[in-house]
Amino acid sequence: MTDALSQGSPLRGHQSSGTPAAAPHLEGSPERGDVTGSSALRIAIVGPTHPHKGGVAAHTTMLAHHLADAGHDVTLVSWAHLYPSKLHHADASVPDGQPEVPPFPRTIRALSWARPDTWVRAGRRLRDVDAILVVHVMPAVVPAHLALLRAAGAVPGAPGPRPQSVVVCHNVLPHETHLGDARLMAVLFARVDSVLVHSTEQARVAHDLGARRVSVADLPPHLPGGDPIARGPRPGPTRLLALGLIREYKGIDVLLRAMRSVPEVTLTIAGEIWGANRGVIARLAADPALAGRVEVRDGYVPADDLAALLADHDVLALPYRSATASQNVILGHAHGLPVLASDISPFSQQVIDGVNGLLVPPEDERALAGALRRLGDPDVRRRLAEGVHTPDLSGPWAHYLGTLEALSIDESVLLGEPEGPYAGSPEPRAGDPLGDDLADAAVPEHATAGTPDGPGAVLRDQRALAAVAGRAVVRGTARARRGAARAVAARRPLVSLRPDDLPEWVLATDVLGEPDEADDARRLSRILGLPRSLDSVSAWAALGALAAILRVRDDGRRSAVIVDEGGTRSLLSRWARAVGFAPVEIDFTGSHPSVAALDVDTGSLDVIVRIHPDGCDADDVDHVLEQASWALRSGGLLVVTIPIGPRAAEGAVGPADVRGILARAHDLGFVLIGDLDGDVNARMREAASRARADDAAYGLVRLTLRRR
Secondary structure (H helix, E strand, C coil), rough: CCCCCCCCCCCCCCCCCCCCCCCCCCHHHHHHHHCCCCCCCCEEEEECCCCECHHHHHHHHHHHHHHHCCCCEEEEEEEEECCCCCCCCCCEHHHHCCCCCCCCCCEEEEEEECCCCHHHHHHHCCCCCEEEEEEECCHHHHHHHHHHHHHHHCCCCCCCCCCCCEEECCCCCCEEECCCCCHHHHHHHHHCCEEECCCHHHHHHHHCCCCCCEEEECCCCCCCCCCCCCCCCCCCCCEEEEEECCCHHHHHHHHHHCCCCCCCCEEEECCEECCHHHHHHHHHHHHHHHCCCCEEECCCCHHHHHHHHHHCCEEEEECCCCCCCCCCCHHHCCCCCEEEEEECCCCHCCEEEEEEEEECCCCCCHHHHHHHHHHHHHHHHHHHCCCCCCCCCCHHHHHHHHHHHHCCCCCHHCCCCCCCCCCCCCCCCCCCCCCCCHHHCCCCCCCCCCHHHHHCCCCCCCCHHHHHHHHHHHHHCHHHHHHHHHHHHCCCCCCCCCCCHHCCCCCCCCEEECHHHHHHHHHHHCCCCCCCCCCCCHHHHHHHHHHHHHHHHHHCCCCCCCCCCCCCCCHHHHHHCCCCCEEEEEECCCCCHHHCCCCCCCCCCCEEEEEECCCCCCCCCCHHHHHHHHHEEEEEEEEEEEEEECCCCCCCHHHHHHHHHHHHHCCCEECCCHHHHHHHHHHHHHHHHHCCCCCCEEEEEEEEEEEC
8 A cells, every 4th residue: 555645546556545535625716616617527417316226326326426526517317206116126215215325416306207208308408418428227218218318419410519428337238138128228329429338248248239339447336334344353154245136146046055065154145135036045045954054134234234234244245147247346345355256257357366355156056165165264264354455446436437528528529530410320220119209109118129230330449449549640630639629619618728827846757755745736737727636646647747748749739649548537638638639548458558559650649648547667667668769759758657665566666766767768769857866856765764664655756758
């Protein structure tokens, strides 16, 4: 963990603990409407919220809160009544009226399941927003969503400036599929601009159903239950906990069968049990081999009871047959519990087998029984519990919001694609059962079966899209850059920012060793009218990079060709667009900088940026320098951040190592902008003197290098 930086802003390659403190209010600083009016998006979110219960309603509500906290103008449009019983197999309301997460104040419950006219009226009221985010769970709700989007003009091919339509897709297809589900989803994907899913597997399913623009972002945490309760060592058998809505795909029956041969474990099943699963679980729990070892708490678990329930157990069990997205691993780790999970996504990315939990093949009773025997050893449980680190609860939200913000900009404008009613998108198919009459009537639940004839557009993965974007800009498509700037300007005025608007303390080359310095950068960005940031460290990194670009590479027309390797979530790209640039956002993937995958000419870029939270580390900084040395034109800038820390800190460099990096940069034709021998070097060593851990980074250095 970093001990000198804010806890909510982990350095690359390091875990963080806790949550970030709220940014202090600046005396005399502008209020929200004043500082963000030129860069904030007008966003409508359509989805469930209180009194609906469950993870989707909680996620929808917290998404509204986080977008509003980021400075956007947000309205949450929800349902006046709960899901009809034939669409939802369990009671959808929160008992006793207690919300699971804080309600979003600007919520309009204008939609009624029984009245399609409310779908149309709500859509017409959203014609002036920048983006409509439709939260999708069940295919049966597709007709309502499409009617609303059509009424708002938020469908591909609609004339004039219009809202972008984004589907936030929790499940592309339900776990228990019905006749017509695939057809309904194919029609939805054909009539929206983009889709956000929470795993690569779900992205493949969306592509197969014809989605034209699919982005993947991990489901950010929206954890109920409050702070964890301290847990001490306890003798006796290992206590497993299975938590949440109990459905067939969650594999509790597999776990119960595996437990029959392992007497060293007990199991608590806490949550609502759906349909036939109740009988299956009851029969298995009554097996004499499990006598006294299974407790079933069938029913809703209030958020206030979660912390105590988790503290009373040793391991969280997730023996799923399949999964799309889940925050249960994060929930368990946040409360100090190791996790026993199936080796499937997303669990396989969240659990390190043998370190903070155990992974087993799905539906493999023998492997599951073997894992249970290991957990019966107190030393194994203790070692796994020690391997659990408090998860980062703020960084994933910053990435998630950045992805959604990128999807709220018209992709065809950014890529310089041809204009026209159906440019870059398929025309509606003749004979489509959900065509022009959709706004007038709902499609019954037993909608036409079948699968789409094929994707309606060429499917592009993120790497191919990055290469197209890179070629479009790098090969001199000034028209695309001007078109992107015009598109942004048409939505809202650009932020007027000149080099002399930035104070002298914003340095191109600098070191961050104190949380207050990052908070100062974040507060300054708000005063300047730049889009809000949830992460002070990201604000510090991006503000220095933007200052360097304005001071060194801007010709006054914002024409510099900027490649930002932070991807679609990048704060720097948001700020650069806000002041008039048209940066190319490239996701960093693999072991080498993504600029290496671009089809670029030598000496064709003005700026390459690789900064926190996707900055360099000790292992890849040399390769970044080599690639930038041929990709940048004379006078071009390379801006990188690198964690600084002791040798035992993974990925970090020491103050002396920074000089070695600069020596290699000099050999490759770079000159440092700034004075390492002055205040920067002194503050690096000062940060080192304050370090309290010998295996964690204690600061972050930002280097700005100019190509000779």
